[in-house]
Amino acid sequence: xxxxxxxxxGRATFQPSGKIQFGVxxxxxxxxxxxxxxxxxxxxxxxxxxxxxxTAERGLFAAFFLxxxxxxxxxxxxxxxxxxxxxxxxxTMLAALASVTRNIGLVATQNTTYNxxxxxxxxxxxxxxxxxxxxxxxxxxxxxxxxxxNFRRGGYLDHADRYVHAEAFVQTxxxxxxxxxxxxxxxxxxxxxxxxxHVRTVRHEGQHYTVDVTPRLPRSAQYRPxxxxxxxxxxxxxxxxxxxxxxxxxxxxFEAAVTFREDxxxxxxxxxxxxxxxxxxxxxxxxxxxxDEEAREKKEWVRSLQIGPQQAIAYLEQFWGRELSxxxxxxxxxxxxxxxxTTSETRGSGFHGAKARELAEQxxxxxxxxGWSIRQFVSSRTxxxxxxxxxxxxxxxxxxxxxxxxxAVDGFNISPWIIPSGLDDIVNHxxxxxxERGVYPTEYAGTTLRENLGLxxxxxxxxxxxxxxxxxx
Amino acid sequence: xxxLRKADPVTHxxxxxxxxxxxxxxxxxxxxxxxxxxxxxxLLNGERIRSTxxxxxxxGFHAATFADGPVAEGRDVAGRLNALxxxxxxxxxxGSIALVPEVDTVYTEPFHAATQLASLDYVxxxxxxxxxxxxxxxREAAAVGRSVAAEGALAHEAAASVEVxxxxxxxxxxxxxxxxxxxxxxxxxxxxxxxxxxxxxxxxxxAYSVKGPSIIPRPLQGQLPVLAPxxxxxxxxxxxxxxxxxxxxxxxxxxxxxxxxxxxxxxLAAVGGGPAGGGPAGxxxxxxxxxxxxxxxxxxxAAARLAxxxxxxxxxxxxxxxxxxxxxxxxxxxxxLAVVDGVRIHPAVxxxxxxxxxxxxxxxxxxxxxxxxxxxxxxxxxxxxxERPENRYTTALRNTTIGEPx
Numbered sequence: 001x002x003x004x005x006x007x008x009x010g011r012a013t014f015q016p017s018g019k020i021q022f023g024v025x026x027x028x029x030x031x032x033x034x035x036x037x038x039x040x041x042x043x044x045x046x047x048x049x050x051x052x053x054x055t056a057e058r059g060l061f062a063a064f065f066l067x068x069x070x071x072x073x074x075x076x077x078x079x080x081x082x083x084x085x086x087x088x089x090x091x092t093m094l095a096a097l098a099s100v101t102r103n104i105g106l107v108a109t110q111n112t113t114y115n116x117x118x119x120x121x122x123x124x125x126x127x128x129x130x131x132x133x134x135x136x137x138x139x140x141x142x143x144x145x146x147x148x149x150n151f152r153r154g155g156y157l158d159h160a161d162r163y164v165h166a167e168a169f170v171q172t173x174x175x176x177x178x179x180x181x182x183x184x185x186x187x188x189x190x191x192x193x194x195x196x197x198h199v200r201t202v203r204h205e206g207q208h209y210t211v212d213v214t215p216r217l218p219r220s221a222q223y224r225p226x227x228x229x230x231x232x233x234x235x236x237x238x239x240x241x242x243x244x245x246x247x248x249x250x251x252x253x254f255e256a257a258v259t260f261r262e263d264x265x266x267x268x269x270x271x272x273x274x275x276x277x278x279x280x281x282x283x284x285x286x287x288x289x290x291x292d293e294e295a296r297e298k299k300e301w302v303r304s305l306q307i308g309p310q311q312a313i314a315y316l317e318q319f320w321g322r323e324l325s326x327x328x329x330x331x332x333x334x335x336x337x338x339x340x341x342t343t344s345e346t347r348g349s350g351f352h353g354a355k356a357r358e359l360a361e362q363x364x365x366x367x368x369x370x371g372w373s374i375r376q377f378v379s380s381r382t383x384x385x386x387x388x389x390x391x392x393x394x395x396x397x398x399x400x401x402x403x404x405x406x407x408a409v410d411g412f413n414i415s416p417w418i419i420p421s422g423l424d425d426i427v428n429h430x431x432x433x434x435x436e437r438g439v440y441p442t443e444y445a446g447t448t449l450r451e452n453l454g455l456x457x458x459x460x461x462x463x464x465x466x467x468x469x470x471x472x473x
Numbered sequence: 474x475x476x477l478r479k480a481d482p483v484t485h486x487x488x489x490x491x492x493x494x495x496x497x498x499x500x501x502x503x504x505x506x507x508x509x510x511x512x513x514x515x516l517l518n519g520e521r522i523r524s525t526x527x528x529x530x531x532x533g534f535h536a537a538t539f540a541d542g543p544v545a546e547g548r549d550v551a552g553r554l555n556a557l558x559x560x561x562x563x564x565x566x567x568g569s570i571a572l573v574p575e576v577d578t579v580y581t582e583p584f585h586a587a588t589q590l591a592s593l594d595y596v597x598x599x600x601x602x603x604x605x606x607x608x609x610x611x612r613e614a615a616a617v618g619r620s621v622a623a624e625g626a627l628a629h630e631a632a633a634s635v636e637v638x639x640x641x642x643x644x645x646x647x648x649x650x651x652x653x654x655x656x657x658x659x660x661x662x663x664x665x666x667x668x669x670x671x672x673x674x675x676x677x678x679x680a681y682s683v684k685g686p687s688i689i690p691r692p693l694q695g696q697l698p699v700l701a702p703x704x705x706x707x708x709x710x711x712x713x714x715x716x717x718x719x720x721x722x723x724x725x726x727x728x729x730x731x732x733x734x735x736x737x738x739x740x741l742a743a744v745g746g747g748p749a750g751g752g753p754a755g756x757x758x759x760x761x762x763x764x765x766x767x768x769x770x771x772x773x774x775a776a777a778r779l780a781x782x783x784x785x786x787x788x789x790x791x792x793x794x795x796x797x798x799x800x801x802x803x804x805x806x807x808x809x810l811a812v813v814d815g816v817r818i819h820p821a822v823x824x825x826x827x828x829x830x831x832x833x834x835x836x837x838x839x840x841x842x843x844x845x846x847x848x849x850x851x852x853x854x855x856x857x858x859x860e861r862p863e864n865r866y867t868t869a870l871r872n873t874t875i876g877e878p879x
Contacts, residue, residue: 036654043650044690046565046596070584072665072686079665079686081658086650086690088592089585095561096596098519114582118616126555130519130562150584152681185552186513192548193506193513199551210618216544216552217517310657 011274014265016407017454019439020400022431023063023107023281023413024056024423028087029073032285034305034418035084041420043084046096051420053097056104059427060441062452063105063136063281064097065228065248065413066090070114071147075314076323082311091123098131105449106131107228109138112169113162114151117204118213121173124225125217133221133448137173138228138248141166157208163235165208170227170243172204172211177224178460179215194218222448223457241267244278245455248413252282252387254399257408279410279453285388285417288425292391299390302417303379312378319359330373333364393425397433404439410453489845490810491856492835493536493573493761493817494529496522496559500826501765501819503549504785508778510824517552519562525823526563529570532831533839535847535856536571537563538604538817543612549786557589564597571853573602573700578634579622580613583670584683587638591692599693599852603638605701605717607631626677632711633672635699637683639716640668642696643865644686666866673711694854695862700761703737714741718857719759721817727764727793727805731812734762738813759814759857765794767821768802768829782821792819799833803841806834810843814857 026049027033034040041048053064068090073080090108098106106127110120128135141163145156157165184198204211229236229244240247241264251260257280265275287302289295307315309329316333317324321340338356367377389396403409416422434440445451499505499516506513515521529537541556556574563572572593576586586603594601607627608614614621622630646664653661668685672678698718706712706720714720720741724733741757765788767775775796782788795802809816820826838844845856854861 035652035659036657040652044595046598050565069688071684072688079660079662081660081662084659086645086660086688088595088689089589091558092561092589092592093596095558096564099523099562099564099566115585116580116617119581123555123558126558129517129554130522130558132519149682149684151582152679152683153582183514185517188512189507190513194551211616212618213616214543214546214612217554218552308657 011276012269014261014275014407016405017276017410018404018407019441020404020409020434021062021281021411021441021453022056022059022426023065023105023411024052024061025065025067025283025413025415026052026419027067027084027415029067029069029083029085030415031083031311032306032415032417033084034302036305036308037418039421040418043419044086044088046093048420049088049093049097050100052416052423053101053104055420055423055427057101059423059431060444061104062411063107063413063449064094064101065107065138066093066109067138068109068111068140070111070142071150076317076321080314082308082314091127094135095127095130098127098134101131101134103134103444103447103452105134105136105226105452107136107138107226109140109228109230111140111142112166113142113157114147114153115169116153116211117169117172117209118176118202118211118215120169121176122215122217124173125177125215125220128220128222128225129217133223133450135220135222136226136228136246136449138230139166139170139244140230163231163239167239167243168204168206168208172202172209174224175202175204176213176215177219180218182219184218220448222450226449226453226455237264237267238271240264241271241273241278245450246279246281246410246453249280249282249409250387252284252389252409252412254403254408256386257282257403258406261408277456279455281411281413282409283387283415284412285415286396286426286430287388287390287417288393288396288430290392292395295391299388306417307375307379309375312375315378315381316374319356321356327374329375333360333367333374333377335364393429393433397430397437400434401437401439489843490813491535491815491845492533492806492838493538493571493815494532494534494827494830495538495540495817495819496525496529496823497538497540497556498544498550498553499824500822501790502767502779502782502786502788502821503545503547504782504788505822506550507785508782508822508825513550516550517554522554522559522562523566525827526567526570526572528827528831530567532827533835533844533847534570535815535845536573536602536817536853539572539574541575541577541606542608543610547786557593560601561593561596564593564600567597567600569600569847569851571600571602571698571856572597573604573698573853575604575606577606577608577613578631579608579627580617580619581634583634583637584641586634587641588687588689590638590697591642591687591689594692594694594697595689599854601692601694602698602700602853603635604721605631605635605699605705607705622678628705628707629677629711631701631705632713632716633670633676633681635701635712635716637668637670638699639696640670640865641683641685641687642692644668645690646864646867647691647695650690691864694852695864696854698853698857698859706741706758708740708743714758717758718854718859719761719814721761721763722813723763723791724793727795730762730764730793731809734760734809734813761815761817762809762813763792763817763819764809765790765792765819765821766802766826766830767794767796768826768834769798770825770829778825779821788821790819799829800837803834803837806838807841807843810838 094106143157148154179200229240230248287299312329320338499509539556560572560574611621649664651661670683672680700719703720724730
């Protein structure tokens with residue numbers, strides 16, 4: 001299939017929808033969820049998850065999103081003590097939430113390195129059928145043997161191989177989801193429960209997997225699970241452009257969001273898909289109040305609880321590779337040098353290695369220039385700093401309306417900074433402001449995630465489903 | 474049928490038994506879908522799970538089990554939802570029934586199995602259990618690109634996975650989440666433990682290790698009850714009676730079931746077992762009898778119903794089969810429950826048998842006082858008469874402190 005033929009008239013140009021939607025990311029393992037205040041609830045009780053999901057659904061959110069980490073984070077060789085940690089398995093939790101929600105999408109982050117394609121595809125298809133077509137898979141890939149130590153299959157991959165491996169996995173999963181004929185299961189008493197020859201056997205023999213399976217689930221109301229992808233490297237972006245429906249991006253700031261959109265549109269067109277075929281939902285945090293000033297004060301308070309003195313020191317320790325507890329968190333950055341060549345960092349935190357001494361010098365200079373203490377410096381480094389929208393409900397709504405107007409993003413994946421009340425003000429105050437501006441849905445478009453995101457039903461790709469003699473009509 | 478006494482009534486708080494119902498598909502008979510009270514395309518969805526679990530719970534069943542794995546090829550039901558997810562879906566919408574999915578130990582990553590089962594315990598308020606499966610099915614091996622495990626290897630695989638699960642469940646002590654504001658510590662890392670599991674010498678499959686700790690705190694029940702088919706469990710290992718909380722016993726006929734159960738109980742009690750999931754030392758696992766059931770329904774005799782089903786597809790079941798009236802089944806179960814701790818019923822046609830069981834059989838058994846009440850706190854362990862177990866790492870620490878050199 002040539003690229004020119006595949007782009008139909010009108011699909012080569014990106015068309016802003018004029019709307020934004022919300023998803024919620026219940027993080028579970030991170031430094032942004034505050035716990036040092038009495039209102040902070042359990043990170044594991046089902047009621048916390050139910051409350052967030054049902055509040056999100058009241059606010060017409062498109063998706064409820066869960067992360068995954070398959071090894072407990074470590075700091076200087078021991079489990080990391082300072083942040084929220086310990087969370088239920090994503091798909092198990094989402095299957096439970098499916099029974100107490102009706103419209104919201106259920107997005108499970110699942111790793112391609114430590115799962116088998118046939119098993120993972122089957123579990124995602126199960127979630128999709130149980131939820132009436134609301135399942136999605138956020139595809140992530142890991143290359144390290146450190147996480148692999150929890151698995152009998154191990155799991156070390158060359159870094160460069162990660163996406164080769166992941167793409168073969170995703171294509172196999174799609175073939176499994178494509179394997180049943182439409183309406184294969186009888187709608188009334190019949191001679192056979194499913195139409196004879198209704199299913200194609202899926203076989204894959206590759207460098208990383210061998211699969212030979214007769215899939216045992218029919219298509220769901222949304223055909224197959226929606227695919228999310230979050231990798232930001234050029235390889236990750238191209239992978240998303242070829243395979244994903246939604247990108248969970250790291251670029252919420254307006255200019256960066258516009259640039260990212262342009263990049264993704266170009267990559268999506270190059271992959272032979274339509275300009276609007278891949279949606280973008282950046283990570284974000286909202287600190288809101290009735291007035292801008294109250295919101296700024298609230299932000300100070302939230303930040304003080306996110307980055308305490310211990311977190312600030314621990315943050316530097318992971319780059320210095322040594323204990324720094326003798327340094328004053330409200331004083332300047334340590335004048336001693338890191339003891340490591342490359343940073344060990346908090347294992348499992350998703351950072352990459354860096355040259356430790358160079359980094360330390362740069363940071364000292366940056367902190368000195370700005371007159372920052374350790375704590376102020378670390379606050380400036382946390383990932384959330386760029387993704388926070390702070391202000392009154394109406395001013396933030398004005399800001400978001402501009403994103404909608406130009407189509408910078410399709411929505412925001414919101415990380416509540418407190419569980420379980422963290423969506424209340426967004427749903428009670430921000431959503432109505434956005435609805436008044438005509439940039440937010442006023443009802444769910446349908447019952448499936450695909451309908452609610454406005455994604456087209458994917459067509460079965462015949463070339464992805466090679467016929468196996470004797471099993472196809 | 475002779476009525477046998479329980480071998481060791483002292484270890485059980487109640488002489489009354491419990492009932493589990495297998496909820497897979499449209500029933501245990503392969504042709505059940507033809508007699509189901511819904512159309513085939515209404516089987517594989519959440520509403521079906523909700524309605525069947527709630528029907529079983531309101532009928533008074535103590536536990537629901539969910540079979541997993543490949544389905545038979547042919548004209549019958551060709552689809553099956555993942556068992557653990559069905560159980561999880563049922564968690565928030567049910568209140569007292571234990572939810573026990575079958576989870577394979579041969580082709581499933583033990584770390585995933587352990588963390589998913591722990592998560593099931595959280596979403597069900599402590600009503601989760603694990604029905605251990607050890608698949609020797611070539612289709613399951615091919616699906617994940619592995620060679621099929623030999624028959625003799627299955628118990629080794631099961632034993633390894635169960636041990637991984639139990640270690641990971643204990644890898645967070647109960648009070649590991651401290652939320653200590655003055656020191657800024659959310660976790661007390663002294664209360665987290667590496668599982669450091671390694672398959673033993675002589676493990677028939679490829680050796681493996683699991684590091685840990687778990688990625689989820691200790692399950693609400695501490696340890697989920699572990700149920701396993703009796704054929705996988707032996708006093709000679711590798712899956713020891715002390716590693717499981719209940720065994721499932723099958724016999725070729727209903728008449729032989731009580732005797733077989735008594736024999737299994739005597740075998741397991743011979744060495745006394747160990748602390749099953751931290752239970753009292755010396756306690757043997759509970760014994761659960763497996764029974765296929767076909768009942769008279771709506772004026773049609775059970776035998777005639779069975780004949781109709783058999784005309785479509787032959788039922789090849791390894792379990793004892795009861796075919797008769799509700800009153801006869803109540804008599805049979807009352808006798809059987811005097812010998813075993815529980816009975817798992819496999820209904821020929823779920824919609825049909827469950828109606829009869831709910832209206833006629835369970836009320837009669839309750840009237841006779843042979844059924845345990847539903848566990849008050851809802852925990853599955855409580856139903857099995859198991860205490861909340863002490864954490865193995867807490868125990869080890871205490872023993873070390875008392876006098877052993879560290």
